[in-house]
Amino acid sequence: MKLNGRVWKFNDNIDTDVIIPASFLNTSDREELGRHCFAYLRPDFTRNVKTGDIIVAGRNFGCGSSREHAPLALKEAGVRLIIAKSFARIFYRNAFNIGLPLLESEEVQDRVSEGDRISVDLLSGEITGGSLEKALFARPIPDFMMEIVRSGGLVKYIKEKGTF
Amino acid sequence: MDTPMTMTEKILAAHAGIDRVVPGELIKVNVDIALANDITAPLAIGVFNEIGKEEVFDPEKVALVADHFVPNKDIASAEQAKMMREFAMGKRVRHYYELAEGGIEHVIMPEKGLVMPGEVVIGADSHTCTYGALGAFASGVGSTDLGVILSTGKIWIKVPSTIKIQYEGKLKPWVGGKDLILFTLGKLGVEGANYKAVEFSGEVVRNLPMDHRFTMANMAVECGAKNGIFEVDEMIINYVSKVTGRSPKELRSDSGAGFEQVLTISVDNIEPQVAFPHSPDNVCPVSKVDNILLDQVFIGSCTNGRLDDLRIAAKILKGRSVAKGLRLIIIPGSSNIYKKAIQEGLIETLVEAGAVIGPPCCGPCLGGHMGVLASGERALSTSNRNFRGRMGHPDSEVYLANPALAAASAVLGRIGSPDEL
Numbered sequence: 351m352k353l354n355g356r357v358w359k360f361n362d363n364i365d366t367d368v369i370i371p372a373s374f375l376n377t378s379d380r381e382e383l384g385r386h387c388f389a390y391l392r393p394d395f396t397r398n399v400k401t402g403d404i405i406v407a408g409r410n411f412g413c414g415s416s417r418e419h420a421p422l423a424l425k426e427a428g429v430r431l432i433i434a435k436s437f438a439r440i441f442y443r444n445a446f447n448i449g450l451p452l453l454e455s456e457e458v459q460d461r462v463s464e465g466d467r468i469s470v471d472l473l474s475g476e477i478t479g480g481s482l483e484k485a486l487f488a489r490p491i492p493d494f495m496m497e498i499v500r501s502g503g504l505v506k507y508i509k510e511k512g513t514f
Numbered sequence: 515m516d517t518p519m520t521m522t523e524k525i526l527a528a529h530a531g532i533d534r535v536v537p538g539e540l541i542k543v544n545v546d547i548a549l550a551n552d553i554t555a556p557l558a559i560g561v562f563n564e565i566g567k568e569e570v571f572d573p574e575k576v577a578l579v580a581d582h583f584v585p586n587k588d589i590a591s592a593e594q595a596k597m598m599r600e601f602a603m604g605k606r607v608r609h610y611y612e613l614a615e616g617g618i619e620h621v622i623m624p625e626k627g628l629v630m631p632g633e634v635v636i637g638a639d640s641h642t643c644t645y646g647a648l649g650a651f652a653s654g655v656g657s658t659d660l661g662v663i664l665s666t667g668k669i670w671i672k673v674p675s676t677i678k679i680q681y682e683g684k685l686k687p688w689v690g691g692k693d694l695i696l697f698t699l700g701k702l703g704v705e706g707a708n709y710k711a712v713e714f715s716g717e718v719v720r721n722l723p724m725d726h727r728f729t730m731a732n733m734a735v736e737c738g739a740k741n742g743i744f745e746v747d748e749m750i751i752n753y754v755s756k757v758t759g760r761s762p763k764e765l766r767s768d769s770g771a772g773f774e775q776v777l778t779i780s781v782d783n784i785e786p787q788v789a790f791p792h793s794p795d796n797v798c799p800v801s802k803v804d805n806i807l808l809d810q811v812f813i814g815s816c817t818n819g820r821l822d823d824l825r826i827a828a829k830i831l832k833g834r835s836v837a838k839g840l841r842l843i844i845i846p847g848s849s850n851i852y853k854k855a856i857q858e859g860l861i862e863t864l865v866e867a868g869a870v871i872g873p874p875c876c877g878p879c880l881g882g883h884m885g886v887l888a889s890g891e892r893a894l895s896t897s898n899r900n901f902r903g904r905m906g907h908p909d910s911e912v913y914l915a916n917p918a919l920a921a922a923s924a925v926l927g928r929i930g931s932p933d934e935l
């Protein structure tokens with residue numbers, strides 16, 4: 351599975367409160383959530399993000415509240431992949447469960463620039479393009495999570511298998 | 515001989531129906547009670563409907579609590595609450611609570627005896643880890659996981675390795691569970707226990723009252739932990755038997771169990787702690803805090819909205835007045851606590867001192883309603899998170915501390931200790 355997209359860069363400890371602030375949690379309407387992604391931290395985000403874009407971040411991305419509204423808002427806004435140095439536990443589950451893949455890499459955030467167009471092979475973890483002089487390799491996605499991504503999320507996976 | 519296991523490993527193995535588990539192993543676990551609130555339940559119900567089961571896996575084992583945006587703050591949140599209420603009624607969910615019957619989910623679950631030591635509790639709320647204070651494996655997830663549990667009663671879990679933290683020594687005055695956990699966060703960092711179990715132990719926690727243990731387990735997620743847990747000792751057994759009439763067995767990690775790390779913290783010199791914006795691990799002892807003026811103080815939340823917290827606040831505020839221009843908001847964590855606080859005369863003391871009392875709910879903790887901050891405003895809160903914008907405007911600031919400091923600071927008008935009064 352190959353993805354190709356434009357990079358949005360973020361720092362360490364991006365918490366779910368900044369991804370989707372609590373004042374927008376009075377709905378579970380996905381489109382509505384997508385419209386308020388990073389509402390305060392980066393008000394330009396929803397105006398400029400395009401389907402297929404990739405978020406590249408530092409450590410502990412998605413920490414804090416368990417709100418699944420956070421990965422949903424990102425996915426709805428158009429984000430198709432997040433590469434970070436590390437992810438907070440609940441966010442990690444939630445993102446895969448809704449079919450938004452995550453890759454862990456210690457290096458990518460230090461080596462790519464905002465706006466770079468990069469190519470990512472989800473299976474091998476190979477990342478190329480943009481300001482990268484040579485390919486980087488993210489940690490491969492565990493088999494079980496990859497199956498969930500292939501199905502398009504945990505619900506579809508369960509419906510396909512009849513169980514989990 | 516059996517392989518020694520940690521408490522967390524024992525509980526998970528028992529619920530996966532296998533003899534032993536090792537950290538890193540992916541297992542499928544039976545859930546004893548599943549929990550969601552008025553923000554997370556609507557998404558989970560959507561998932562449940564999409565999976566297409568007629569009934570929830572066991573109506574006795576589901577708890578739905580309206581606490582985040584109730585009493586409903588606007589039409590949209592009223593619709594969310596209505597959806598959850600109708601689902602609860604339609605599926606005959608046994609434990610549905612709102613307003614007078616309820617309070618904050620993590621306060622009422624133990625209060626109503628819905629969690630037993632050694633059980634597996636999974637909730638669509640990150641502070642589900644609170645029930646580790648009862649010696650349960652309790653962990654927060656998102657709505658898809660919860661929707662799957664509602665349908666199947668099961669969840670997949672990667673067995674966590676355990677960090678054991680031993681607290682030794684003697685506590686200083688005004689130092690309690692909140693300070694121990696804030697100090698620990700300062701040591702571990704917000705990611706220090708990501709994906710791991712944290713076991714709280716040592717002579718200090720063995721003597722720590724339940725309300726303080728709930729505070730500590732509650733904030734385990736603030737260092738990324740999957741769960742925080744306490745040994746099932748006499749204090750837990752007494753608490754649970756009083757509430758439920760059942761007497762649970764003792765449960766602890768085996769001697770020789772494999773801990774990933776054992777951290778010993780000497781508490782002798784730990785002062786009351788203050789977490790500075792915008793991270794709960796950004797801690798500082800109160801004596802080192804400069805002149806930080808406050809616009810608002812909030813005493814409440816699933817971290818410090820229990821009876822002991824209100825007692826400490828009332829003790830400090832008795833006969834004193836809140837500083838001019840400062841707003842003191844106090845919210846009892848449950849209706850039950852509210853009633854007891856009235857009976858003990860605490861509410862009168864607090865109101866006389868100049869506090870406003872909110873109805874039992876999450877209130878301003880998540881910046882939803884009932885005390886949202888304007889730009890440039892500064893609040894001291896007894897809750898668990900002070901991320902940017904957590905309680906309102908992105909340019910407001912939140913400091914975290916224990917209820918004694920919160921009460922004293924409300925009188926002083928700046929962050930300070932009861933010793934300064």
Ligand code: SF4
Pocket residue numbers: 581582618619620639641815816817875876879880897898
């Ligand atoms: S009181 Fe705060 S932390 Fe606790 S459940 Fe409510 S919003 Fe979450």
